[in-house]
Amino acid sequence: MTRAVLTRVIRSLTAILIVITLVFFVTRLTGDPVRAFVPENAPPEIADHYRHLFGLDAPLWQQYLLYLRGLAHGDFGTSYFDADGALHIVVRSIPATLQIAIPAFLVSTAVGLAVGILAAAHSSGHLGRIISSTAIGFAALPNFVIGIILILVLGVKLQWFPTTGNTTAASIVMPTLTMALPPAAILARVTQTSMIEALALPCVAHARAVHVSRRRQILAHALPNAARPILTIVGFDFAYLVAGSSIVEVLFGWPGIGALLVRASQQNDYAVVQCVVVLVTVSVVIVHALTDLSYRLVDPRLRSS
Template sequence: MNLRFVTRKLLRALITLVLAVTFVFVILRAAGDPVLAMLPDDTSPEIVEQMRQAWGLDLPIWQQYLRYWQGALQGDLGTSIYEGRPAVDLVLERIPQTLLLTVPSFFFMLIVGVPAGIWAALRRNSGVDRVIMSISVSGYSLPNFFLGILLILVFSVQLRLLPSAGSGSAAHLVMPVLTLGTAGAGVIARFVRSSMLEVMNKHYVRAAIARGVPRHIVLTRIALPNAAIPVITIVGFMIGTLIAGSIVTETVFAWPGAGRLLLDAVSSRDLAVVQVGVMLIATSMIVTNFTVDMVYFLVDPRLRYGSGQGEGS
């Protein structure tokens, strides 16, 4: 781990960020005029034109783009057309709510997915394995919104146990977290299972059993750490889907988070807010990937020390 490694990572992160923002910038402006979307249909053309000039939307797109970056470099990421407040503030004040949803979902994903995968691997081809794998497949095949609506139907409409919308109490969290975490738990269970099965067939596991290492220690101290290495990548991916999934889930459960804000901003073409939202998502993905790389480094000594041996002649 040295400076060059970190600078190179940062440089790449920056390029990713710029590309993501540029892409969204172009797509949004190609998709429709925010001023028309905001004003009533019978607004006079003069007022529309005035609004356009006020927001700089009358300029050619490349000039708008340059102006955007000019502002961005000075710390101004734009102002919401509707709220008239800096877009950054709008997004940031919603972040805690989104974290309140995604962080428990993340742990739900791991706490359910990892043991389920291990259990299925240990009981390979048994009834337990089949049940776990069936649930896992259904879990990640069901679209988020569908699972959410299903849960609302059962627990709110039929059983009247849980609130169907809003936030504020622990009970409000249950269904959104289930909705958001289930797909990840299913995917992780599957990967943990196959990774464990692969590792359990490795020579070093067989050798450890042959020299009398008790089964639970073989499992927890030898098989699991080795099986975790490929799973780390998947966990990184799943964090990405959590962020994307939170947009849908927040909408279904009327959860006042950043995801719903982003969705609203897209439909009303509140350009600055969308831009900031996308930047935030891109940044969190970059941070996730970087963390995954670091975790690899910690877990696998072969990366820390280089492979030691040169190319066999």
């Protein structure tokens, strides 16, 4: 177990370093941030002054090493536009993202599991086929399409919920549903497939032969054997909901890290873009590492090996 943890930690740190390197050099290809706030007719000396002030006139390799040294000390740089630390700016936006990401994760997990188990229990009937077809449809829809439909129906037509901002408690409903429905549909399909395979195992057949209740056959015998692929999708769902909130936040005017990333990208605000990407990458890597290690808790064969 210790060796597995150490191996996972080394792989995670390597992945984080690769992402840090890629995002550093890719952001430098997007344009000159000085041109975003210095007028075009300004003397070149003014632009040169700001490049020197921000350290943008140094060679790229030197900027990269200085950036890594800053990261080692918890310094993510300073925003070119807000004159504030990039980490401080990003941290201010995290609670807004979690306000919709956590409820969306809980909704998608609960609905996906319940619908998937129900579809597997009625896989040979019309209900199972209807659920399967509906789940495929929702999984294929981009979340911005779902968001636009919800805005038109629930926000404009019925006027049940506000269409933008986070001013009231009701504002959370449509962004949460927009983020939750696609991963819930994917989880339902994976759960259905895994549960159908698990229900055909000898242990479930034995439980059925000794007249164990149908609910106990599903929850106590089939579900644990179907847990590994389900855990994988649940881990990916949480990472997706945290990292993939940009479109939803822009669509609903939600002031989270996704909307912040879009705005910073438009301004070529290197420090903020890099900070958002690095923090999201770290959170995604941690979730995937915990998901990988959780397999050993649900599968005794992995613990013994």
